[in-house]
Structures are given as C-alpha cells and as structure tokens.
Amino acid sequence: MSTTTNSHSGRDRVAERLQRSSAKQSYDPDVDIDWDAPLVDGAYGKPPHRCSLYGTPLWEGLSEQQRAELSMQELSASTASGIWFELMLMQGLTRYAYSADPTSHRAHYALTEIADECRHSTMFGKAIDKIDGNVRRPSRYGHRAGKVFGAVAGPTLLFAGAIYVEELADAMQREIMRDESLQPLGRMVSRIHVLEEARHISFAKDELERAWRSHGPLAREAIRWSIAGMMVVATAEFLHPKAYTSVGLDPREAKRVAGANPHWRRTKADWARKAVELFEGMGIIGGPSKRLLRRAGLVD
Ligand SMILES: [Fe+2]
Ligand SMILES: [Fe+2]
Incomplete structure (x- = not known):
C-alpha cells in the first residue's frame, strides 16, 4: 500500500485554509481606496475617549479643532508603528520561508x-502622507531594537510579536471602522487591515503553539522575559510623542501626562487584552517577568 507523499499535518491544513481564503478575498488598497477624496474637515481619527490625553487638563486646554487634529496625528503615529512592525515581520517571515519546504502550504x-x-505598509505610508502625519518613524531605540528583532527573532518570539501587535492594532481598528463619525479614510484603511489580519493572527497562533511546545523550562523562562520586553517596547512605540507637537504641546510633558492618564492606561490594556489572555493561557506570560507588564499597565 502506498502512502501519500503529500499528507499534510494539522498545521499545514490551517495554512491551506488560510491560503484559500486569501485567494478569495484580498484587497488592493491602490484601487480600493479613493486616495484623491478630500479628508473630512474636523473629523476625529479615533474616538475621543481613546486619545491619550482624554480627560486630562492638557486635553481640556485644547480647542475642538485641536483635539480632532491630535486624534488624527495619534492615529497616524500608530499607523507608522504598524509599518515599523510589519517590516520586521516580513523579514522574519522571509527567514521562515527560507527554511521551509517550498511545496508546503505553510x-x-x-x-x-x-x-x-x-500592500499594508504601502497603504499605511500613503495614509500617513494624506493625513500629513508628523510621525513617520519609530524612536531611535525602537529603530535599533527592530533591526535586531527582524534579523534574529526565532519563531516563538516572531509569532508572539505578530500576535501582540496585530491584536493591538486590530482592537483599535475594529473600533474605528464601526464608528461612522470618524474620518472615512481611517475607517477604510482599518476595514481592509482588520479583514486581512484575521488570517495572519490564525496562522501566528497555530505556529506559536507549536514553537512554544518545543521549548524546555529554561528556554521558556528566557522567552517569557523577551516577550514581556517586546510587549512593553511595542506598546510604547504605538504612540510616538512627537505626535503632540502638531497641536503645540511639549512632547515630554504630554508623554508624562498620557503615561499617568487612567483613560489611556485602560485603552492600552483593553486593546492588548486578547493577546494577554492568550499568552496567559499558554503560560507565555507568568513568573517574575510579569512585573514588566504590570508596570506598563498591560496586566493586573
Ligand atoms: Fe498588516
Ligand atoms: Fe499582519
């Protein structure tokens, strides 16, 4: 009796299903977004209560027009951090494909x-340009750390990073795409991204589970620290303080006020929740490294 040479494992079947879904529904932002449509004057980029200074005296001191402008700049800054992370992910996925069987679904x-x-990073870059966002790059530290991450992160760290950043962005973008009062460009970019990221998250979860199982206790503890560090850096990079200069605020002071703002801490925890729950359930968050996440307000 012959055995099939093309028998696929469970994870290959996940990749096959995702591949089929991609073939059926993908966007081309170059044509699916009307890049010539003017921005709606005075529209917020994200809901006011999801802005980093909401509820603080600095927020109270801004005019309605300035608040809307800051919300657009904050959205734009998070979009810039999306490009930063996607480029690292592409690098990691290229290394992954380099070692994989080229005939496999994975x-x-x-x-x-x-x-x-x-396509996403191109779409994000065009959106930042359209918004005239003043943040285009990560911090100098983030830029350096990203070079290392993209070049060396193994599958566990790579896919945990993908899940964390994709869930963070996904939670924000789902709120934006559903809120009809917000800037249409940001809503359309969010809708396209949410649809395609759902597949990425499924793939990353499948890969992460397998990669995590392959480690012994010592390696797991080291990875817990790396992942906690990655989560803290990625969350900080999600909003570069230069965004505040667009409305005349001092970036250092505004960053300090946002850091202590319970609304903003709650927002970050809300957006991180899905990834945090997944990691806690798998044992990827736990032990002494959890302190880093507690200090950043990402876990209780
Ligand atoms: Fe993406
Ligand atoms: Fe993605």
Whole structure:
C-alpha cells in the first residue's frame, strides 16, 4: 500500500485554509481606496475617549479643532508603528520561508502574508502622507531594537510579536471602522487591515503553539522575559510623542501626562487584552517577568 507523499499535518491544513481564503478575498488598497477624496474637515481619527490625553487638563486646554487634529496625528503615529512592525515581520517571515519546504502550504501562506504586509505598509505610508502625519518613524531605540528583532527573532518570539501587535492594532481598528463619525479614510484603511489580519493572527497562533511546545523550562523562562520586553517596547512605540507637537504641546510633558492618564492606561490594556489572555493561557506570560507588564499597565 502506498502512502501519500503529500499528507499534510494539522498545521499545514490551517495554512491551506488560510491560503484559500486569501485567494478569495484580498484587497488592493491602490484601487480600493479613493486616495484623491478630500479628508473630512474636523473629523476625529479615533474616538475621543481613546486619545491619550482624554480627560486630562492638557486635553481640556485644547480647542475642538485641536483635539480632532491630535486624534488624527495619534492615529497616524500608530499607523507608522504598524509599518515599523510589519517590516520586521516580513523579514522574519522571509527567514521562515527560507527554511521551509517550498511545496508546503505553510511556506505558501508565509509568502502570501509577506505580500499582504507589503500592500499594508504601502497603504499605511500613503495614509500617513494624506493625513500629513508628523510621525513617520519609530524612536531611535525602537529603530535599533527592530533591526535586531527582524534579523534574529526565532519563531516563538516572531509569532508572539505578530500576535501582540496585530491584536493591538486590530482592537483599535475594529473600533474605528464601526464608528461612522470618524474620518472615512481611517475607517477604510482599518476595514481592509482588520479583514486581512484575521488570517495572519490564525496562522501566528497555530505556529506559536507549536514553537512554544518545543521549548524546555529554561528556554521558556528566557522567552517569557523577551516577550514581556517586546510587549512593553511595542506598546510604547504605538504612540510616538512627537505626535503632540502638531497641536503645540511639549512632547515630554504630554508623554508624562498620557503615561499617568487612567483613560489611556485602560485603552492600552483593553486593546492588548486578547493577546494577554492568550499568552496567559499558554503560560507565555507568568513568573517574575510579569512585573514588566504590570508596570506598563498591560496586566493586573
Ligand atoms: Fe498588516
Ligand atoms: Fe499582519
């Protein structure tokens, strides 16, 4: 009796299903977004209560027009951090595909995901340009850390990073796409991204579970620290303080006020929740490294 040479494991079946779904529904932001449509004057980029200074004296001191402008700049800054992370992810996925069997569904899906992220980063760059966002790059530290992460992160760290940043962005973008009062450009970019990221998150979860199982207790503890550090850095990079200068605020002071703002701490915890719950359930968050996350307000 012959055995099939093309028998696929469970994870390959996940990749195959995702691959099929990508073929059926993907966007081309170059044509699916009307880049010539003017921005709606005075529209917020994200809901006011999700802005980092909401409820603080600094927020009270801004005019309605300035608040809307700051919300657009904050959205734009988070979009810039999305490009930063997607480029690292593309690098990691390229290394992943380099070592994979090129006939496998997993290799094909990794390549599909790289293609998705290429389109997303282009879309994000065009959106930042359209908004005239004043943040385009990560912090100097984030830029350096990202170079290392993209070049060396193994599958566990790579896919945990993908899940964390994709869930963070996903939670924000779901709120934006559903809120009809917000800037239409941001809503459309969010809708496109949410749809395609759902597949990326499924793939990353499948890969992460397998990668995590392959480690012994010592490696797991080291990875817990790395992942906690990655989460803290990625959350900080989600909003570069230069965004505050667009409405004449001192970036250092505004960053300090946002850091202590219970509304903003709650927002970050809300957006991180899905990833945090997944990691806690798997044992990826736990032990002494949890302190880092508690200080950042990401876990209780
Ligand atoms: Fe993306
Ligand atoms: Fe993605």
